[in-house]
Amino acid sequence: MIANAFPLSLEPPKCHGEVDSWCTQVYDLTQNPWLAASADWLLAKPIKILLILAVALFVRLLARKAITRLTSGDGKTPRLLKPLKERAPQALGSILSERRAQRAKTIGSVLKSIVTFAVFGLAFVLILGELGINLAPIIASAGIVGVALGFGAQNLVKDFLSGIFMLLEDQYGVGDIVDLGEATGTIEAVGLRVTTLRDVNGTVWYVRNGEILRVGNSSQGFAVAVVDIPVGYSADAGQVAEILRQVSSDLTAEEEHAADVIEAPEVLGVEKVTPEGMTLRVTVKVRPGRQWAVQRALRARAMAALEEADVQPPLGRLFPPAPPA
Numbered sequence: 473m474i475a476n477a478f479p480l481s482l483e484p485p486k487c488h489g490e491v492d493s494w495c496t497q498v499y500d501l502t503q504n505p506w507l508a509a510s511a512d513w514l515l516a517k518p519i520k521i522l523l524i525l526a527v528a529l530f531v532r533l534l535a536r537k538a539i540t541r542l543t544s545g546d547g548k549t550p551r552l553l554k555p556l557k558e559r560a561p562q563a564l565g566s567i568l569s570e571r572r573a574q575r576a577k578t579i580g581s582v583l584k585s586i587v588t589f590a591v592f593g594l595a596f597v598l599i600l601g602e603l604g605i606n607l608a609p610i611i612a613s614a615g616i617v618g619v620a621l622g623f624g625a626q627n628l629v630k631d632f633l634s635g636i637f638m639l640l641e642d643q644y645g646v647g648d649i650v651d652l653g654e655a656t657g658t659i660e661a662v663g664l665r666v667t668t669l670r671d672v673n674g675t676v677w678y679v680r681n682g683e684i685l686r687v688g689n690s691s692q693g694f695a696v697a698v699v700d701i702p703v704g705y706s707a708d709a710g711q712v713a714e715i716l717r718q719v720s721s722d723l724t725a726e727e728e729h730a731a732d733v734i735e736a737p738e739v740l741g742v743e744k745v746t747p748e749g750m751t752l753r754v755t756v757k758v759r760p761g762r763q764w765a766v767q768r769a770l771r772a773r774a775m776a777a778l779e780e781a782d783v784q785p786p787l788g789r790l791f792p793p794a795p796p797a
Contacts, residue, residue, distance in 0.1 A: 520602050528595035535587040543580035577646075579639050582664060628665065630682035635664035643687050649761055651688035652679050691760040694734055697767045699756075701774050704749045704784035713739050715781055716754050719773045724756070729769060732762040737770075749786030 601607060639662065644650050648659045650669065657671035667679045703712055720737030723729055735757040743753035754774070758766050 517602055521599050524595050524598050524602070528591050532588055532591045535591070536584050539580050539583045539587070543576035543583075582636075582639060627680070627682055631665040631680050634681035634684065635662070635667075638662070638667075638681060638684075642692075644689050644691075648689055648691035650690065652677075652684055653686060655679055690763070693760065694757050695760045695763040697756040697758050697763040697770065699754045699767050699770045699774065700743060700751045701754070701771070701778070702749055702751045702786045703778065704786050707750075707783045709742055709750065709752065711781070712752055712778065712783055713741055715777050715783070716752060716774055719777050720754055720756065720770060723766075723770055723773060729766060732758045732766055734758060746786070 597607065638644070644659055644662070644667075646659050646662060650656070650659060652667070652669070655669055655671065655677035657669040657675075657677065659667065659669050660676070661668040663681075665681060667681055667684070668676060669679065670676050701712070701716060717737070717739045720739065724733045724737060733756060737754055737756040740753045740755060743751045745751075754770065756763075756766055756770065
């Protein structure tokens with residue numbers, strides 16, 4: 473009964489005799505017509521699919537290594553960035569080197585994602601073709617769906633294109649302190665659709681790239697620490713300027729702040745005059761992101777030095793407002 477249920481034909485399959493075919497080779501080895509007739513599905517197609525996947529993985533590996541080589545400069549300008557414009561002055565060697573490494577890392581990460589999507593997408597299409605699936609209707613349907621989604625996903629496309637141009641133009645990168653209008657803080661991640669930053673209160677902001685109309689970057693090239701010191705009308709402006717000049721020189725000579733200062737401090741003199749007194753301004757060019765620390769230190773030392781020199785504060789400081797009745 474088993475023989476009647478599964479009749480076994482010893483005749484060669486129709487595909488037998490084809491030169492260099494899997495059917496002929498399997499039948500010659502096994503003398504099994506069923507295995508020979510199914511050789512294409514059991515052996516040929518799985519092997520081709522595995523070969524497609526192996527080639528895709530190999531191409532992806534080579535592409536990622538090439539991108540890594542292009543984006544790593546070992547202290548020099550990465551080859552990928554040579555055609556692109558630098559935002560930092562060439563005189564700032566160490567700062568420019570850090571900026572290049574940060575920018576190359578961000579662009580390299582995006583390129584690797586694009587390569588992975590393209591390689592595996594092509595491999596998926598080739599595998600469908602090996603399985604005998606007609607790709608023409610799928611491609612036509614995908615085109616129609618793509619057009620429909622394009623109208624509904626205009627903001628997504630806008631965010632994507634804005635993210636690409638932000639990376640190419642080096643508007644900001646991870647670690648930069650930026651003002652994006654609604655949100656101000658330190659950039660934690662730069663994606664093709666969303667930029668993530670954290671403000672001084674610890675709040676994480678997710679800003680769509682297509683909604684960013686302006687960028688104020690405090691971390692490109694250098695920053696300027698601006699300190700305004702108010703004094704009374706009775707103070708000698710020349711004396712106050714000399715005190716501020718000495719305090720600034722002492723601050724830049726300290727080991728704690730010497731590495732932050734790029735150029736010597738500059739006392740600009742009287743910046744403004746108000747009914748209560750006058751204000752003198754001091755500026756210091758510093759490393760990006762260090763302007764606030766230098767401002768706090770300079771302001772504290774300047775106020776202490778002026779108090780020691782008996783320089784009178786503004787008039788309003790002597791007579792605080794009376795408490796409400």
